[in-house]
Amino acid sequence: MELTNTKKSRQLNSKTKMTLQCYLMLSTQIIGFIVLTAYPIFWAAKWAWFYFDNIPQNTRFVGWENFINIFKDSAYWRAWGTTLKFAVCKIPIELPLAMLLAVLLNRRIKGQGAFRAIFYMPHIVSVAIVGLIFSNMFDYFGVINGLLTKFGVLTEGVNWFDNPNTALMVIVLASTWSTFGTNMIYFLGALQTIPEELYESAYLEGAKPFTVFFKITLPMIAPILQTVLLLAINGTLHINDLVLVTTNGAPGGKTFTVMSYIVKQFVPGFAEANVNIGYGCAMALITSVMYCIIGIVYSKLSKRLSEIY
Amino acid sequence: MKKQTLVGNIITYIIVGFVAVIALFPIIYTVASSFKTNAEILAFPERIFPRNPSFENYITAWNSEDFNIKQMFWNSTYYTVICVFVTLLSSTMAGYVFTRGEFPGKKLIFAVFSATMFISLGTITVYPLFDILTAINLNRSLWGLILVKIFSISIVNIYLSRSFIKTIPTALDEAAIIDGCSFISIFFRIILPMIKPITATIGILAFQSSWNEYLMPSIFTTSVPSQRTLIVGVVALKNSGDGAASWNLMLAGSTVALIPVLIAYAIGNKYFVSGMTAGAVKG
Numbered sequence: 118m119e120l121t122n123t124k125k126s127r128q129l130n131s132k133t134k135m136t137l138q139c140y141l142m143l144s145t146q147i148i149g150f151i152v153l154t155a156y157p158i159f160w161a162a163k164w165a166w167f168y169f170d171n172i173p174q175n176t177r178f179v180g181w182e183n184f185i186n187i188f189k190d191s192a193y194w195r196a197w198g199t200t201l202k203f204a205v206c207k208i209p210i211e212l213p214l215a216m217l218l219a220v221l222l223n224r225r226i227k228g229q230g231a232f233r234a235i236f237y238m239p240h241i242v243s244v245a246i247v248g249l250i251f252s253n254m255f256d257y258f259g260v261i262n263g264l265l266t267k268f269g270v271l272t273e274g275v276n277w278f279d280n281p282n283t284a285l286m287v288i289v290l291a292s293t294w295s296t297f298g299t300n301m302i303y304f305l306g307a308l309q310t311i312p313e314e315l316y317e318s319a320y321l322e323g324a325k326p327f328t329v330f331f332k333i334t335l336p337m338i339a340p341i342l343q344t345v346l347l348l349a350i351n352g353t354l355h356i357n358d359l360v361l362v363t364t365n366g367a368p369g370g371k372t373f374t375v376m377s378y379i380v381k382q383f384v385p386g387f388a389e390a391n392v393n394i395g396y397g398c399a400m401a402l403i404t405s406v407m408y409c410i411i412g413i414v415y416s417k418l419s420k421r422l423s424e425i426y
Numbered sequence: 427m428k429k430q431t432l433v434g435n436i437i438t439y440i441i442v443g444f445v446a447v448i449a450l451f452p453i454i455y456t457v458a459s460s461f462k463t464n465a466e467i468l469a470f471p472e473r474i475f476p477r478n479p480s481f482e483n484y485i486t487a488w489n490s491e492d493f494n495i496k497q498m499f500w501n502s503t504y505y506t507v508i509c510v511f512v513t514l515l516s517s518t519m520a521g522y523v524f525t526r527g528e529f530p531g532k533k534l535i536f537a538v539f540s541a542t543m544f545i546s547l548g549t550i551t552v553y554p555l556f557d558i559l560t561a562i563n564l565n566r567s568l569w570g571l572i573l574v575k576i577f578s579i580s581i582v583n584i585y586l587s588r589s590f591i592k593t594i595p596t597a598l599d600e601a602a603i604i605d606g607c608s609f610i611s612i613f614f615r616i617i618l619p620m621i622k623p624i625t626a627t628i629g630i631l632a633f634q635s636s637w638n639e640y641l642m643p644s645i646f647t648t649s650v651p652s653q654r655t656l657i658v659g660v661v662a663l664k665n666s667g668d669g670a671a672s673w674n675l676m677l678a679g680s681t682v683a684l685i686p687v688l689i690a691y692a693i694g695n696k697y698f699v700s701g702m703t704a705g706a707v708k709g
Binding site: 401 | 434435438441442446448449450452453455456467468470471472474516519520522523528529530532535539542544545546548549550551552553554556557558566574576577578579608609613634637638639640644645648657658660664665673676677683684687688690691695699
């Protein structure tokens with residue numbers, strides 16, 4: 118009886134010890150969550166109801182005003198338009214390209230590893246440097262204009278950053294260049310899990326390559342496609358640094374996406390001094406709620422993709 | 427085996443080769459142009475390789491007072507080293523605690539940490555962070571950002587190490603417990619040496635992301651230009667308004683910023699890819 122009691126207390130003791138050690142090992146991250154994640158959210162949720170520009174005597178409660186102003190803020194909604202345009206331009210170029218390259222590399226050609234490494238390489242370059250490189254290449258006196266006039270495609274150079282459409286096109290190209298390799302690797306990984314026999318029997322029955330692609334390959338990698346598409350949508354919604362570095366909104370703030378617009382308007386070092394931070398908080402809240410809704414709608418709509426097989 | 431015709435292979439090589447050229451072109455162009463004079467960059471834009479390559483841009487950058495590349499390289503280096511070390515330690519520890527540890531609140535904390543993947547108000551939250559740093563007498567500086575990094579949760583890396591530690595048999599832990607090892611020392615003596623492959627992956631991903639980081643270091647160093655990292659400094663050169671006048675310095679700076687990640691990629695190519703796919707499947 119006594120023996121089991123000491124055993125029990127020792128077990129209890131070791132349990133508390135374990136708990137203490139677990140919390141000790143997680144301590145920085147738990148503190149970090151409270152101080153760096155949770156507190157700023159409450160902070161923003163509070164100040165969204167105030168006029169607040171860091172000058173104490175200007176601070177006043179304004180109620181719904183910040184939120185109402187967002188709906189009147191045409192620059193903010195133009196940034197939404199730009200973001201959607203960016204997504205609609207980029208994703209249909211990037212994903213089919215990545216898919217095509219994955220299918221081609223999956224033919225087990227010589228040098229598959231080298232090509233895979235080359236396609237992924239742009240992704241390791243800092244997005245800020247990507248922006249610099251592309252704004253240099255597409256400069257009026259840059260290499261792209263130089264090559265296009267040399268080969269007679271253009272008679273004279275184009276001012277790529279003077280027109281919102283061509284400026285956005287440069288951002289789309291830079292962004293696609295930077296990420297197509299990652300998507301190709303996701304697709305390639307999925308393709309390699311498709312059993313060889315499926316193809317064999319299809320070809321035995323005389324199926325054409327296109328039929329095989331649409332009837333076997335595509336349905337088999339549908340679950341990965343769902344994830345890749347989610348990541349692509351998420352990536353385009355959050356595009357930020359690239360826009361700030363490549364065009365910085367040029368011309369006239371017309372190429373700002375939502376995230377870069379918020380940075381440009383409210384974040385120190387980018388924004389003007391003494392902006393209404395309360396308004397920025399309201400805008401950040403509205404934006405993240407809308408992003409959440411997009412995410413939920415997407416996962417509802419795309420559910421079928423993951424359930425094909 | 428699939429049918430692999432000769433024509434098919436030739437078409438494959440043409441397409442794949444063409445895309446490979448496009449993938450490489452901006453990098454090759456940047457490195458090659460960093461050896462041109464500014465006059466050559468502007469006068470012969472269609473020329474990709476320099477006619478008379480020279481190290482002049484690098485020498486100018488090295489000696490420049492405004493574009494202090496030595497200082498920026500050093501800032502980038504210590505920032506990256508500390509970030510990598512902190513990320514490695516905290517995410518492997520968390521991965522270990524969430525697989526082997528048993529304590530009240532485990533599920534809740536894991537769920538909350540996972541939620542950080544989705545909850546974010548973006549950059550507006552730098553204001554409360556500044557308030558906190560001021561409250562503890564730390565300025566807005568690179569060191570302030572490092573402090574933020576020490577306390578932040580890198581959930582993807584936690585997932586990576588968690589799923590790796592799950593594959594390690596518990597027999598060793600049990601033997602260590604009998605020998606009187608504590609929960610923490612099991613991690614440092616037994617688990618940590620056994621998870622080298624995943625620490626390589628996490629380390630190389632953390633290296634790439636912190637070396638390449640732009641927005642946060644830029645926000646935290648706006649009032650202290652001497653603490654700019656390389657990436658921030660090179661971009662600041664573009665925004666300084668000199669425009670075309672400093673393309674040569676920008677290209678040289680970009681090349682210097684590129685070299686460390688390219689070397690890391692050449693050495694640890696497989697870790698980049700394995701980290702990415704594992705992160706996608708598990709995360």
